[in-house]
Amino acid sequence: MPFSHLTHLSCTKCGKTYDPEALLNVCREPGCAGSLFAEYDVPRLSREDIASRSRTIWRWHELMPARRPEDIITLGEGGTPLLHARRLGERLSMPDVWVKEEAGNPTGSFKARGLGAAVTMAKALGARAIALPTAGNAGGAAAAYAAKAGLPCHVFMPKDTPKVFRIECEAYGAQVTLVDGLIDDCGRIVAQRKEAEGWFDVSTLKEPYRVEGKKTMGYELAEQFGWTLPDVIVYPTGGGTGLIGMWKAFDEMERLGWIGAKRPRMISVQAEGCAPIPKAFAEGKDVSVRFENAHTYASGLRVPKAYADYLVLKILRASKGEAVTISDDEMRRGVNELASSEGLYAAPEGGAAWEAVKKLLAAQKVQRTERVVVFDTGTGYKYID
Ligand SMILES: *Cc1c(COP(=O)(O)O)cnc(C)c1O
Numbered sequence: 001m002p003f004s005h006l007t008h009l010s011c012t013k014c015g016k017t018y019d020p021e022a023l024l025n026v027c028r029e030p031g032c033a034g035s036l037f038a039e040y041d042v043p044r045l046s047r048e049d050i051a052s053r054s055r056t057i058w059r060w061h062e063l064m065p066a067r068r069p070e071d072i073i074t075l076g077e078g079g080t081p082l083l084h085a086r087r088l089g090e091r092l093s094m095p096d097v098w099v100k101e102e103a104g105n106p107t108g109s110f111k112a113r114g115l116g117a118a119v120t121m122a123k124a125l126g127a128r129a130i131a132l133p134t135a136g137n138a139g140g141a142a143a144a145y146a147a148k149a150g151l152p153c154h155v156f157m158p159k160d161t162p163k164v165f166r167i168e169c170e171a172y173g174a175q176v177t178l179v180d181g182l183i184d185d186c187g188r189i190v191a192q193r194k195e196a197e198g199w200f201d202v203s204t205l206k207e208p209y210r211v212e213g214k215k216t217m218g219y220e221l222a223e224q225f226g227w228t229l230p231d232v233i234v235y236p237t238g239g240g241t242g243l244i245g246m247w248k249a250f251d252e253m254e255r256l257g258w259i260g261a262k263r264p265r266m267i268s269v270q271a272e273g274c275a276p277i278p279k280a281f282a283e284g285k286d287v288s289v290r291f292e293n294a295h296t297y298a299s300g301l302r303v304p305k306a307y308a309d310y311l312v313l314k315i316l317r318a319s320k321g322e323a324v325t326i327s328d329d330e331m332r333r334g335v336n337e338l339a340s341s342e343g344l345y346a347a348p349e350g351g352a353a354w355e356a357v358k359k360l361l362a363a364q365k366v367q368r369t370e371r372v373v374v375f376d377t378g379t380g381y382k383y384i385d
Pocket residue numbers: 109111136137138204236237238239240241242243300301347349350377378379
């Protein structure tokens with residue numbers, strides 16, 4: 001049996017297919033530019049077959065893109081704990097609230113999953129250097145995996161991003177450029193310069209494999225819950241990579257015969273100061289509009305327009321989910337509650353996800369007895385200034 005069952009890439013907008021041996025960004029059909037998904041033929045693979053494998057994102061290698069084990073560039077990402085939030089849940093009389101705790105990943109956030117996969121593939125397919133825009137954690141993760149791969153890495157971040165994000169990128173040997181603007185302004189600079197500079201752009205959902213790394217959260221959740229899925233998943237959303245990836249993983253697992261057709265309601269959480277997805281969701285739109293003057297201290301949520309917003313909105317609706325906004329003050333409270341009641345010093349994004357549970361309960365969008373998973377997506381240690 002091949003190590004990977006990857007067969008082709010397909011455009012999530014127009015369906016055009018591509019050879020996965022080429023180093024590609026987005027769909028090349030005129031006027032399309034849709035995000036590309038990795039597609040696999042479904043192996044005959046049982047849940048027991050994987051039980052004894054090591055707990056990284058490559059545990060699921062048949063449904064991951066690397067062709068050969070020796071191509072994998074790993075720092076041990078993935079395999080994170082799923083913790084019962086008993087004390088926080090009790091406060092709301094919700095006995096079945098869980099935290100998927102992503103802070104323990106290499107470089108302190110779940111960005112390690114996506115960039116571990118993306119850098120592995122960039123290197124294997126012959127990239128000479130990578131570049132990306134970042135609101136914070138993606139830059140550190142890209143820089144770390146690029147260091148491990150021996151690839152030059154060029155990171156573009158807003159100049160008001162907390163200093164620690166720049167310090168870690170530089171420690172990993174990346175070239176950091178501070179930009180007077182937001183993450184999409186940074187993305188434009190990468191797009192303008194990449195051809196002349198020979199950089200491969202690893203912006204999320206403008207290359208096919210970050211979403212593959214992040215989809216492993218969906219596999220892990222199912223396995224950790226004994227091959228069932230929760231009723232509700234609460235996900236702090238920037239580019240939406242993990243939400244899109246998990247939804248993809250659920251379909252793959254159903255095709256593998258590992259789970260049934262039931263799906264969680266997917267809840268997208270954004271900051272009051274940067275809420276393009278909740279706005280588009282409330283207005284019934286299929287795509288979002290760039291959120292002007294975007295501001296929030298949760299840097300991972302400071303994404304004024306996600307590239308694959310159309311996929312996020314489609315999933316929220318298909319799952320009968322919701323989109324919720326949380327203020328920065330509420331996030332601070334959420335961070336304090338996760339720390340003082342559950343022993344988790346969360347990133348503000350994780351605090352936002354916990355606060356969203358309270359809002360959803362108050363609005364009767366979740367029931368007290370439902371099984372709810374909150375994503376704590378990164379460590380709080382990077383946000384202390
Ligand atoms: C990037 C990031 C997010 C948003 O992740 P997406 O999958 O791109 O939506 C949330 N929290 C933290 C800590 C992040 O770094």
